Amino acid sequence: MAERKTTPYLLSAPALLVYSAFLAAPLIAVTILSFNTFTMATGIQPGFSLANYAEVLTDDYFHRIFLRTFGLALLVAAIAALIGTPEAYILHRMAPAWRSAFLLVILGPLLVSVLVRTLGWAVLLGRNGLINSALIGIGAIERPIEFMYTMTGVVVALVHVLVPFHVLAVWASLRRLDPAVEAAGLSLGASQATVLRRIVVPQIMPGILSGSLIVFTLAASAFATPSIIGGRRLKVVAMTAYDEFLNSQNWPMGAAIAAVLLAATLVIVLGYNRWVERRYAQAFQ
């Protein structure tokens, strides 16, 4: 077929145009905004100032919020890995018919609005919610436990929202696993536990690591679930940016918070990928 050198550029041009206008330009605009200043009296003042960044990076109030957010993300990623990995392996060993049914059950909720899933937890965890009623009903506790507006509640709901991503990542790497290797290990007299530890886990490690990264980054920038379950008392970074923009009207500060979140996320993602690559480059040499 006749192929000209300009053809691929022409084919990508429409998408490139839309991306430049609605992705690149807004990100540049918000970066510039983050260097502006704001006071209640004068509103947004153009100019170049590092004051917003200085405040985000030095103020205790912001330190607490960033530490809480990344601590929460770390905890959620760890729990998701701890329960998601075995679940993916169990799915992997099921008969095909059961497996596809349960894959639908476990991955399907990813398509249900985060808001709906969070609402379910609000109903379950409330003071008069199902969990408290059940615990009081069986006499385990006398007064309801407060789950709403606590870290426990936020962690449980976020793990629920994000664990399918981990299952999916591990499931994808399990599909590439050659069952003959497992069978060989067993036939040579290795116990099931040894096969798991020495054969399966090392091979699906890339899946576990990439699943954890996905869950971590999504948890670090989560908005709906922490706002509804955690509320004002347990502010996370995303909520703080939201408040600066839509409640305080301090757009430059909100922009600086978002920029720091983006930078921190990118540093963690790239650093983590680098670390994983180096580790596995050694392992396979």
Added chain:
Amino acid sequence: MMTRNGPWALAFHALFVGFILAPLIVVCLVSFTTESYLSLPVTGVSLRWFRAIAGSDFIPAFYNSLYVATAAATIALALSIPAALATARWRFPGRDALTAFFLSPLMVPHIVLGVALLKFLSDIGLSSTYFGLIFAHVIIVMPFTLRLALATLTGLDRAVEWAAWSLGASHGTIFRRVTLPLILPGLAGGWLLAFIQSFDELTMTVFVAAPSTMTLPVRMFNYVTDNIDPLVAAVSTALIFVTILLMIAMDRFYGLDRLLAGKGAR
């Protein structure tokens, strides 16, 4: 030979599935209550809260979401097909950078996109317009349509296109009569995934939508920050059922696990 899951594994599996389904089932159950507060329907089942949706302002919000998601998914798909053809079929300088750029919205937290688009759209005078909202959604869903288009195009056997060409078909005819029908299931799967992503998007839309263009998730978010009642549970139940139907359709088109493989991947 495949070894079976032991009883402990199956018990764990049951707990896991219970954990995944519990909040969804609970939302469905409480929406059938006869009371005006959240409770399980122990005294009787009623549809009063489903009937109450009809007169509420969830309805216009639902239509807004429907318009925006349909437009965004369609535009994203229309932009993805030529872009995917370019990167799947040609080797050209900047090809990898271009693909990375097209997939980059997956790496940017939606909260960052939200603040960036709020600032930008108000600068260029497009804030609180459907146009701005739709193109903001195009950016969010295009990685999904592009990835599906790329996957189906690279899986395509080009010999059938060459056969058509050798028989004298023009480029346009080949694309319309040979290539497009072959990649259609993948494109349909990508469109549906994009539609659902756009329909459910909250974090970015909260910044970009105005009262007149407010989408269903934004309306629901504003509602539940005030109070959680059976009405919003009924809206959620309706959403769960619609999602199940769409999910079955998607599973038929393409296989849900293959489709979702790109959802969270960075």
